[in-house]
Amino acid sequence: xPDLQISCPQCDYVWVxxxxxxxxxxxxxxxxxxxxxxxxxxxxxFYGLVGGLFAFLGxxxxxxxxxxxxxxxxxxxxxxxxxxxxxxxxxxVSILGS
Amino acid sequence: xxDSQRPSGExxxxxxxxxxxxxxxxxxxxxxxPVYHQNQYLIRRKVxxxxxxxxxxxxxxxxxxxxxxxxxxxxxxxxxxxxxxAMTSELLCIKARGIFxxxxxxxxxxxxxQQVIGSLRRKGFKSFFSRDSWVINDVNDxxxxxxxxxxxxxxxxRRLRLGPLVQMVTPQKFNGYIGDVPVLEFTxxxxxxxxxxxxxxxxxxxxxxxxxxxxxxxxLLCAIEGRQS
Numbered sequence: 001x002p003d004l005q006i007s008c009p010q011c012d013y014v015w016v017x018x019x020x021x022x023x024x025x026x027x028x029x030x031x032x033x034x035x036x037x038x039x040x041x042x043x044x045x046f047y048g049l050v051g052g053l054f055a056f057l058g059x060x061x062x063x064x065x066x067x068x069x070x071x072x073x074x075x076x077x078x079x080x081x082x083x084x085x086x087x088x089x090x091x092x093v094s095i096l097g098s
Numbered sequence: 099x100x101d102s103q104r105p106s107g108e109x110x111x112x113x114x115x116x117x118x119x120x121x122x123x124x125x126x127x128x129x130x131x132p133v134y135h136q137n138q139y140l141i142r143r144k145v146x147x148x149x150x151x152x153x154x155x156x157x158x159x160x161x162x163x164x165x166x167x168x169x170x171x172x173x174x175x176x177x178x179x180x181x182x183x184a185m186t187s188e189l190l191c192i193k194a195r196g197i198f199x200x201x202x203x204x205x206x207x208x209x210x211x212q213q214v215i216g217s218l219r220r221k222g223f224k225s226f227f228s229r230d231s232w233v234i235n236d237v238n239d240x241x242x243x244x245x246x247x248x249x250x251x252x253x254x255x256r257r258l259r260l261g262p263l264v265q266m267v268t269p270q271k272f273n274g275y276i277g278d279v280p281v282l283e284f285t286x287x288x289x290x291x292x293x294x295x296x297x298x299x300x301x302x303x304x305x306x307x308x309x310x311x312x313x314x315x316x317x318l319l320c321a322i323e324g325r326q327s
Contacts, residue, residue: 020195020203023195025193026214027213032213034207034213040173040174042196046173
């Protein structure tokens with residue numbers, strides 16, 4: 001498993017930790033400062049799931065909105081568009097919150 | 099005399115009485131404090147808490163030894179253990195490394211010294227399908243202990259619809275080991291509505307386990323396993 005290179009923000013000491021520590025906390029071996037390793041151990045899985053869910057829910061809504069607009073069915077377009085906007089808000093909150 | 103000329107510590111006589119704030123004294127508790135070295139603790143989850151969770155940790159005499167707060171709306175689980183209910187002195191910090199609980203690792207940090215004590219890793223698939231199992235790691239992520247549910251068969255039954263009934267008949271019990279040496283026991287109560295865990299360090303006669311890790315493990319069990327139920 002490849003390692004992660006960490007630089008201490010206080011003393012600039014550089015050391016290597018196992019990749020499994022990603023998202024965790026480590027003490028600098030030189031000055032002892034508690035340092036958080038940015039990210040999360042399952043970042044790819046999280047973004048993959050959120051992105052996949054967004055595509056799964058969002059694409060049919062976009063298509064539905066487009067069909068509604070093309071056919072002059074304003075009710076369908078507004079309904080689908082509103083739900084799509086809600087899905088977008090949840091998506092951005094999830095991404096920003098992480 | 100203006101406020102800047104007034105000697106430090108002297109209160110202004112013109113301040114309305116309502117504005118005087120009394121700050122609770124922060125208590126400093128290090129690992130040598132007897133509060134860490136009791137043989138038994140009782141962890142009780144606060145029932146009426148919608149977002150996040152609070153845990154009261156009582157010592158053998160029924161006094162509040164620690165108070166724990168699980169933060170709400172956090173992608174990565176964040177649990178803090180305090181020395182008092184006013185949360186003036188943070189003693190332990192338990193932080194997840196990942197977003198998903200399935201098999202993630204929780205770092206345990208002594209907040210007073212800002213030192214990582216070790217970590218606790220949940221065995222995801224085993225905990226999901228059969229008995230709950232945790233691994234105790236040292237600072238370098240080397241496994242040196244385990245905590246697991248006593249019975250695999252009962253563990254499977256608890257995951258079925260009969261879970262609360264099984265819990266009432268035979269409360270969930272966990273055993274902790276350093277190597278093959280038993281060091282602690284967790285016993286849940288029978289009441290399916292009020293979650294309580296009895297933490298017993300009785301088997302750890304040689305003091306093999308860092309008590310802070312045991313308290314963190316008990317709080318995690320209450321927070322994580324409690325949420326599943």
